[in-house]
Amino acid sequence: MLTGLAVGAGAVVCRKAALPELEPERWFSHIPADRQRALEAAVERVLPGAVAAGAMAYITYWLARPPYIGSQKEFDTAALILNREAQKRYRKLFSDLAGAEQDAVLRAFQVGEIKGKHFDSQGFWQRLMTLTLESFLAEPKYGGNRNEVGWQLIGWHRCHFAPRRTLSLSPPRPKLPY
Amino acid sequence: MATEHCDVVVIGSGAGGAPTAMMLAEAGARVVVLEKGPYYTTRDFTHDEVAICRRNFFVPHADDDPHMLRKNGAAEAERTREGHTSQCVGGATVHMSGFTYRLHDSDFRLASLLGGGLQGSTVADWPMTLAELWPYYDLAETLLGVSGIAGINPFEGPRRPFPLQPLRPHPTALMVDEAAKSLGFHPFPTPRAILSRAYGTRPPCNYCGLCGEYGCENGSKSSVLASILPRAEASGRCEIRPRAFVTRITVDEDGRATGVEYLDSNEELHTLRARVVVLAASAIESARLLLLSANGLFPAGLANSSGLVGKNLTFSNFGKATAIFERKDLIAKLGAEDMELPFLQRSVQDDYWMTQGGLSLPKGGTYNFLLHHPNPINAGIRLAMDSDWSLSGQPLKDRLVKYFRDELWVEFEIFGEFLPSDKTYVELDPTVKDRWGLPAARINVTHHPADVQTNTAMVQRGMQILAAMTPKATSVTPWTWGSTTFHLQHGTCRFGTDPSRSVLNRFCEAHDVPGLFVTDGSFMPTSGGVPATPTIVANSLRVASHIRDRMTRREL
Numbered sequence: 001m002l003t004g005l006a007v008g009a010g011a012v013v014c015r016k017a018a019l020p021e022l023e024p025e026r027w028f029s030h031i032p033a034d035r036q037r038a039l040e041a042a043v044e045r046v047l048p049g050a051v052a053a054g055a056m057a058y059i060t061y062w063l064a065r066p067p068y069i070g071s072q073k074e075f076d077t078a079a080l081i082l083n084r085e086a087q088k089r090y091r092k093l094f095s096d097l098a099g100a101e102q103d104a105v106l107r108a109f110q111v112g113e114i115k116g117k118h119f120d121s122q123g124f125w126q127r128l129m130t131l132t133l134e135s136f137l138a139e140p141k142y143g144g145n146r147n148e149v150g151w152q153l154i155g156w157h158r159c160h161f162a163p164r165r166t167l168s169l170s171p172p173r174p175k176l177p178y
Numbered sequence: 179m180a181t182e183h184c185d186v187v188v189i190g191s192g193a194g195g196a197p198t199a200m201m202l203a204e205a206g207a208r209v210v211v212l213e214k215g216p217y218y219t220t221r222d223f224t225h226d227e228v229a230i231c232r233r234n235f236f237v238p239h240a241d242d243d244p245h246m247l248r249k250n251g252a253a254e255a256e257r258t259r260e261g262h263t264s265q266c267v268g269g270a271t272v273h274m275s276g277f278t279y280r281l282h283d284s285d286f287r288l289a290s291l292l293g294g295g296l297q298g299s300t301v302a303d304w305p306m307t308l309a310e311l312w313p314y315y316d317l318a319e320t321l322l323g324v325s326g327i328a329g330i331n332p333f334e335g336p337r338r339p340f341p342l343q344p345l346r347p348h349p350t351a352l353m354v355d356e357a358a359k360s361l362g363f364h365p366f367p368t369p370r371a372i373l374s375r376a377y378g379t380r381p382p383c384n385y386c387g388l389c390g391e392y393g394c395e396n397g398s399k400s401s402v403l404a405s406i407l408p409r410a411e412a413s414g415r416c417e418i419r420p421r422a423f424v425t426r427i428t429v430d431e432d433g434r435a436t437g438v439e440y441l442d443s444n445e446e447l448h449t450l451r452a453r454v455v456v457l458a459a460s461a462i463e464s465a466r467l468l469l470l471s472a473n474g475l476f477p478a479g480l481a482n483s484s485g486l487v488g489k490n491l492t493f494s495n496f497g498k499a500t501a502i503f504e505r506k507d508l509i510a511k512l513g514a515e516d517m518e519l520p521f522l523q524r525s526v527q528d529d530y531w532m533t534q535g536g537l538s539l540p541k542g543g544t545y546n547f548l549l550h551h552p553n554p555i556n557a558g559i560r561l562a563m564d565s566d567w568s569l570s571g572q573p574l575k576d577r578l579v580k581y582f583r584d585e586l587w588v589e590f591e592i593f594g595e596f597l598p599s600d601k602t603y604v605e606l607d608p609t610v611k612d613r614w615g616l617p618a619a620r621i622n623v624t625h626h627p628a629d630v631q632t633n634t635a636m637v638q639r640g641m642q643i644l645a646a647m648t649p650k651a652t653s654v655t656p657w658t659w660g661s662t663t664f665h666l667q668h669g670t671c672r673f674g675t676d677p678s679r680s681v682l683n684r685f686c687e688a689h690d691v692p693g694l695f696v697t698d699g700s701f702m703p704t705s706g707g708v709p710a711t712p713t714i715v716a717n718s719l720r721v722a723s724h725i726r727d728r729m730t731r732r733e734l
Contacts, residue, residue, distance in 0.1 A: 046570045066239045103571065110567055126567055133558040138228045153575070154582035156554050158225050159386060 027056040028079070035079035037095035042082060045102050046132040053150060057143030058135035071127055078109075078124045081116060180448055184208045185729070187438055187452040189424045189467070192269015193714040194458030194698030196402035197318070200409050201722035202454075203416035207729060210417050210450060211410075212440050214459070215265030217420035218272070218403070223393030227553050231391045236273050237262040243612045245462070246620040251601065257610070260664040261621050263460045267420055268403025270460075270665055271711060275390035276371030276399055277525075277546055277593075278324045279708035280315050280334065283308045284531055288541060288595070288704050296539065299597040299626050300490050302703040305675050305684040314716035321409070322400035322715065323377040326369030333364070333527040342374045345383065347523040349512040350503070350588055350647075354524045354547050357646035368525045368546060371400035371712070380404060387520025387552050402715070422448075425616065427455055427471045427480055427694065435693035441614065454725055454734055458698040458718070461491065462604050465670035465700065466619040469606050481688035486681050487671055488604040491621070492705040494666035495543065495594030495629050497637040497659035500550065501644040501651035503586045511649055522548045522588065526643070530707050535635050539628035543594035543707030545640050550587035557581055588647070589657075590640045594633050596662070596705040597626035598669055623662060630660030666709055668699035685724045686717070693734060697721050 028036045043059070044051045063072040085105045086094040094102065108114050112122040135144030137151065139158070145151065151158070185207040188195045195211060203209040215236075229235055237259050245262060246255035263270035286304040289295050316338050318324075325342035344367040351367075358365040372389065373382050383398040397404045410416040421443035428436045428449075437451035457464050465488040469479040479487050509517060529542035550557070561577050562569055569577060581587075596602075601624035606617040637659040644654045674680025677689035686701045688694040697718040699710050706713065728734045 047575060048572055049575070066234070066241060099571075106570070107568075122567075129562050129567060129570065130559060133562065134228055134232070134555050137554040137558060139224075139226045141226075142228065151554070154554060154578060156582065 027060045028075075031076055031079055034093050034095070035076075035083060038082040038086075038093065039075065039079045041095040041097075041102060042078075042106060042128060043132050045099065045106055046129050047136055049149065050132050050136050050144070052146070053136055054140075054144040054146040055132055055135040058138065058145075059131045061143050062131060062134075068127075068131070074119065074124055074127070077116065077119050078121075078128070081114060081119065081121075085114065181451060182210075182448070183451045184210045185452060186210070186454045186456060186725075187212065187450050188456040188458065189427075189438065190214075190269060190458040190460065190464075190698065191267045191402070191407065191418060192264070192458065192460070192698070193271050193402060193711050194269075194696075194718050195456065196268070196271075196406045196410065197321070197715050197718035198456050198458070198695075198697050198722040198725070199416050200321075200406050200413070201719060202726055202729075203410050203413040205726045205729075206415065207454075207726075208415050209410070210419060210452070212422040212424050212438065212450075213265075213267045213418060213420050214423045215267065215420065217267040217418065218393060220393075220395050220397050220404075223395040225386070225388055225392070225395075227555050230273075230393070231553060232555065236264040236266060236270075238265060244610060244618050246607045246610050246618055248620065248622045250624050251622075255607065255610075255620055261462050261619070261667065263665045263667070266403075267418055268401045268407060271371075271401040272393045272403050273391050274371070274399075274401065274709075274711060276711075277709050278319070278322075278326070278369040278371045278712045279525070279527075279544060279593075280337075281308060281311070281706045281708060281713050282333065282527075282530055283335075284541065285704060285706040291541070292539070296597065296626075296628060299599050299628070301598055302672065302674065302679075304703055305673060305680075311713070311716050311720060314719045315712065317719055318712055318715040321719075322371050322402070322405045322712075323373050323380065324369055324371050324400060324712075325374040327367050331364065331366035331525075331527060333530055340369060342377060345370055345372060345374045345521050345523055346385070346516070346519060348519045348521060348549060349516050350508060350549075350586070351522055351524050351547075352512065353647040353649075354522065354588070354643065356648070358524075358526055358643050360646055361642055363526045363528045363643065365524045365526050365547075368521075368523045370521070370523070373398045373400065385520055389520075390551060391553070406715075423614065424459070424467060425470065425614070427457070427467065429473065429475060429480070429691060431475070433475050433691055435688075435691050445614075453693065454729070455694045456725075457694065457696045457700075460698055461667040461670045461700045462619050462621060464696055464698055465491075465604050466606065466617075468671070470616055476690070481671070481681055481690045481694060483690050484678055484681055486679070489600075490598040490669040490672050490703065491602050491604050491623075491667065492596040492598050492669040492702070493602075493623070494663040494705055494709065495592065495596040495625070495633045496661045496663045497592040497594065497633045497640075497656075498589060499637055499641045499644060499654060499656045500587050500589045501647065501654045503588060503647075503649070503651050505584055505586050507649040508586060517586075520549065520552065526640075527707075529636055529639055532632065532635065537628070537632050537635060539595065539597065539626075539632045541595045541707065542632055542636050543592055545590045545592060545636070545643075547588065547590045547643075550589055554582075588644065588651070590644065592633060592636050592640065592659075593663075593666075593708050594636060595629055595707055597629045598704065599624070599626050601626075604670055625660055625662070633660045666699075666705070668702035668705050668710055671696045671700035672703040673701040674703065686721045695721055695725065 326340040671681040673682040
């Protein structure tokens, strides 16, 4: 488990939260390296740039906490299945596939084609997408959205819901009396 | 087990509990407010979307403290966090959006207006009139700090000016005005529990846009946490105890309420005795507590001789449609100024009572026009969901950029009548328990076919307004109709004059249990066509003045 990521502590609005130092080798360190790479590759196919922005640290962090505690096993299994499917279809590891091939495997997850005992591939795909999107657009203190790259991409600022290029607090114009 | 004494114990510190606590403490009573959740302050309210909106900041995890939900008569109930309004001091008013409409006269006599009722519905008239509640709405708006403008909405009777002028609207409000008026509707500025100017010691809104789902770090949103509870505490006679979970309401051998038992944050059990017990834990949790408080005198649950505790549960009937505009089109017409303001601030109540269309339920509700919630993660997931989770990779990234850079989503949402029926109720789950070992609430929800029909008609009417806006939207899409707004909940202890057909009397005191009052949304026999928060605050003040008068006369 990662330490030094106290949720809620010291997070003041509009003040930049301190970025925790995360060590990459600790992400999913309990599963073999080829499966770690399979998950990384899948996350990158969901949202290009997410891994560089710290998605794996973010996902590791939340799989150890509610409401995702139960999903850790699911992600471990999914890593196994990603490689198994890649072997079956292309005789390669998932992380060694071309982008289009990886997408084909992931598509099978999305439509629920992949069956496994106690494994819901559609549910996994949705959780993977949710956590990846979260990682890219969340407060950086959880390990993702490093240097606020996700926010910069969309022009979001933590203080406001949109950039304040044009806001004036002069009285309403006559066109709109109220 | 320590025993303490006070005059009034209030269970729950939200819209129902806080006003009563304030009024009785100011009148001289010693009041203790027991709140299940923590005591947040403005320092705890951040813009951290993950922590505040997507985890357990306001509502507990379903593993710890679940609700069980059965939809449309399903055999199996699913574990969910739906139906928890909020667990913190201030309740759900802390994360509300603050749309502060008053009820209409038709809300008080729906059964009569429907010719005595409607097949398959347990709809009932209220045992009071709008006129009785009217002065308490004035008081509620003054205490909270509500902004708006009187006299524009023709469907609301003559009223006092709002304490504060309306918030500054987004320029697209002009387009909604034009479109709605061209179709014969009467748009008006949405009254908001948000400060447009400094009010007392509280600063005006900074237009950050993160209202709904968030706590206001500025103190400008008029939650009871920002407005009423500080006043209650300033009386010196009101003590708020956070993380205090009430497990039982106690009665004496005559069936009179004597106080409560509660667990503190160390799971230690306390007994608190009081002359008056005020229950305001949300319609679902209040009903659950009454059922959990069954004893020898009340084997079927406290105050439940009618068998109606937990029955007649209503929510708000939800519908929504989205119009997607190109920012450049909007700027060409309206100018770039103010394009980043967060509030659209327009509402329409022409369909509060729908005479056209031959609907079996002519009671509609309110259209609230607004901009799509600004949350970025929520936007990303919405875009993924709209594609049935097939949009990923670079196309997803491009779509996300387009959404934020090039588009503006104008939407309306509906607050519609949710008909009460035998099929929507809350009960104790036979097997599932919360982390304290007490049976969880099991919520059963089935929409009456007539309210789905009316809601669908409303969504279509609202979409006409969106489609009539110029410049034209690139798409107008209905997103949902006839669905359920779970955090607006009412009806589980309906008030009435006949003890066999209601739980509470017209002053919201239990028919069976003298000294026990229920002041959250539970008392409402029908949901009304607006969000109930200001109504709950106003009614809580009405009930509190009744309690105060009787305590003064030593009758309580």
